Amino acid sequence: MSQTGAALADTTPPSLAKPLVKMEHVSKIFSNGTLALNDMSLTVERGQFISLLGPSGCGKSTALRIMSALGDITTGTIDWPSSRISSKGRPEGDISFVFQEPTLMPWKTVFGNVYLPLKLRGVTKAAAAPEIEKVLKTVGLQDFANAYPRELSGGMKMRVSIARALVTKPKLLLMDEPFAALDEITRQRLNDDVLKLWRETGITVIFVTHSVFESAYLSSRIVVMRARPGQVFDDFPLVTSAERDEDYRTSEEYRAACEKVSHSLQGAIQAAGGHH
CATH class of the missing domain: 3.40.50.300 (P-loop containing nucleotide triphosphate hydrolases)
Structure with a gap:
């Protein structure tokens, strides 16, 4: 084979x-x-x-x-x-990095924050959407894609930060x-x-x-x-x-x-x- x-x-x-x-x-x-x-x-x-x-x-x-x-x-x-x-x-x-603070953009939704590293790589929002949805499901935030950071608890903000780190499919998560x-x-x-x-x-x-x-x-x-x-x-x-x-x-x-x-x-x- x-x-x-x-x-x-x-x-x-x-x-x-x-x-x-x-x-x-x-x-x-x-x-x-x-x-x-x-x-x-x-x-x-x-x-x-x-x-x-x-x-x-x-x-x-x-x-x-x-x-x-x-x-x-x-x-x-x-x-x-x-x-x-x-x-x-x-x-x-x-390599992806999750810092002590979630460091989210307050004016962007959960989806927008997770999209950021893919946007920097030139991936269109439409092309990125399936991967973002998948990673939000992985961290238990599939129902919060359109929420803003101010609407989230501390734990949920950290989940967004982890999702953003995972969306690029890194080999190493720091x-x-x-x-x-x-x-x-x-x-x-x-x-x-x-x-x-x-x-x-x-x-x-x-x-x-x-x-x-x-x-x-x-x-x-x-x-x-x-x-x-x-x-x-x-x-x-x-x-x-x-x-x-x-x-x-x-x-x-x-x-x-x-x-x-x-x-x-x-x-x-x-x-x-x-x-x-």
Whole structure:
């Protein structure tokens, strides 16, 4: 049976696929002299759900911006082995970013906000409509396409932001503490939604958080960072036997995972001299 090149690319087992991002000995010094990252190495394999966990000010968001090519590095190398690289040396179209705030255009409808990245690529609204409808259904907002941001709750605004990130069909979804400002119930619901999305689409996710509980619930791999300067302190897989759902939240296995992650985070804080 013959297959097209595109189909072959899609069916490559993750073990044989090139990494999505490869950071090697990366350091970042800001213009004010702050050493934000020091000698950070990290390889992101396809299909993983990675939590970047660490105390505030440990460089998690800086690392994420560098991975998305929104920030430059001072020393070291960063490569996107699976991506087409532009003439400026940046990956083209494979990475989407969900920020801490939804950053929606208040004068545009939900549909209009999700359409924005496709519009920037020159896709007509008519051609984009089926994909936008599909992605709104994925995040549970199919009935709110014509609503404006002011009419939405905080959780719904964040769903729009996620839909906008997904509409370009990225290989890598970067999420920078997207649920930190939400109440606990909304946050748990969105955690479940993101996990479902990850399972169904096979997308790779890097999720920045400083919540032990959130990282232990979501991740297939946890990267713990120490602060000042930021670097990888610990990096381990988190495999569970059970489906991560409401029952898992009260299970002994989840409690043990939280304990392991918490212990690692404490080690990172102590290694940084206890400042956090």
